[in-house]
Ligand SMILES: Nc1ncnc2c1ncn2[C@@H]1O[C@H](COP(=O)(O)OP(=O)(O)O)[C@@H](O)[C@H]1O
């Protein structure tokens with residue numbers, strides 16, 4: 431049994447009776463625990479669709495996804511999105527009116543995690559992503575690379591087992607993008623998180639342990 435098993439995953443977007451798009455047409459692959467895997471494919475190949483499903487943002491799929499042998503549909507969606515997966519996106523999605531620290535702590539707002547534990551975790555993450563001196567800053571005062579580091583810390587605050595990254599370097603220059611990839615690599619080791627990164631860029635995918643290629647909604 432593999433850590434994550436994706437079996438015959440299909441997703442069709444139905445716009446009307448006549449118009450529909452088959453974004454995923456039967457994707458199957460396995461992911462091992464602790465892997466840093468990339469899924470590469472051109473624009474429109476279904477990468478974001480796949481990641482949204484893995485991230486618990488879209489449950490309208492056919493097929494099956496198991497993590498540690500458990501069908502993800504058995505999880506309560508909010509629990510799944512907080513404790514099993516953490517997701518980062520090309521556009522960062524930080525809340526403009528909240529500071530770096532508040533953005534990182536945002537996922538914690540909704541449950542009663544012990545304050546001491548949260549503080550420790552926050553300090554550790556701020557240090558790891560190199561933003562200790564930026565904790566009071568607002569998103570508009572950050573560079574793109576810094577903003578993505580905030581998003582990474584936010585994704586990790588609840589100690590998820592799996593980190594999903596949708597084109598995380600897509601809005602960054604190549605040097606900054608490289609530093610974000612290196613940070614993800616480091617976290618893959620130190621946090622022992624499994625990482626699934628999707629990208630249209632082959633060069634980016636080469637930096638990961640293993641590459642899955644997606645063409646027109648199918649892995650080849
Ligand atoms: N919410 C949606 N509604 C309808 N079609 C969509 C939606 N999201 C994606 N698609 C379509 O599904 C296909 C795959 O899209 P996507 O998963 O975003 O690909 P990628 O991330 O690889 O660029 C594309 O043809 C896209 O237009």
Ligand SMILES: [Mg+2]
Nearest residue numbers: 477478479596
């Ligand atoms: Mg996409």
